[in-house]
Amino acid sequence: MHKLAIILALVLYLNQKPIFIETPLELCSNALHLQARWIFILATTCLLWQMDLRLRQLHFLPVRAHLAVETGVSLMLMELSGNVIWCSMDSNVSLVIHLLCNFLFMPAASVWRELLETLCCWLSTMVLSIVALNRVLLAAHFDHHLTRIVPFLHTFWLGFRGFLTLNPVQQRNLIRIIQMQRQRRRQTMASAVGGNVAIQ
Numbered sequence: 001m002h003k004l005a006i007i008l009a010l011v012l013y014l015n016q017k018p019i020f021i022e023t024p025l026e027l028c029s030n031a032l033h034l035q036a037r038w039i040f041i042l043a044t045t046c047l048l049w050q051m052d053l054r055l056r057q058l059h060f061l062p063v064r065a066h067l068a069v070e071t072g073v074s075l076m077l078m079e080l081s082g083n084v085i086w087c088s089m090d091s092n093v094s095l096v097i098h099l100l101c102n103f104l105f106m107p108a109a110s111v112w113r114e115l116l117e118t119l120c121c122w123l124s125t126m127v128l129s130i131v132a133l134n135r136v137l138l139a140a141h142f143d144h145h146l147t148r149i150v151p152f153l154h155t156f157w158l159g160f161r162g163f164l165t166l167n168p169v170q171q172r173n174l175i176r177i178i179q180m181q182r183q184r185r186r187q188t189m190a191s192a193v194g195g196n197v198a199i200q
Contacts (some may be wrong), residue, residue, distance in 0.1 A: 009074035021079040039129035
């Protein structure tokens with residue numbers, strides 16, 4: 001899929017107005033634990049981002065028409081994932097927890113039972129969606145990018161925290177030194193490029 005097509009499909013899906021597949025009301029509820037659904041959609045988006053599903057049979061179409069078709073296909077896959085697969089999984093989790101509560105002989109009209117079912121459904125669906133996202137990220141080798149980003153963020157945070165401990169005069173001096181170093185680096189690069197051009 002074209003990256004722009006996936007982004008457009010995600011924006012359309014976040015609009016929460018289904019175009020291809022309606023959300024089955026008998027499966028999906030408005031319960032709190034459905035917020036895990038967005039993590040599942042994120043996993044679907046990452047999967048589409050890495051998969052090579054270019055519709056080469058439609059190469060004869062203009063660029064904009066080809067992009068529109070890929071956007072429609074991406075949106076349909078997202079709606080299938082979020083409105084059918086996720087809702088079915090959510091319904092099955094809720095049913096299993098409800099049956100477990102019946103097995104434990106908990107009173108049906110108890111407030112504590114309702115809270116327990118809601119909490120267990122929320123935890124179960126969150127775990128399932130996080131596991132799905134983790135599997136997609138590992139399969140797509142996003143972990144290599146994360147291993148580079150995390151040390152950078154840690155170093156940046158340490159430097160930023162040290163910068164905040166300085167007084168205003170020291171902060172201005174440090175900014176001036178950094179600007180001088182950047183300017184000197186630009187001049188060095190410009191002179192190196194000029195030297196290469198002169199040699200050629």
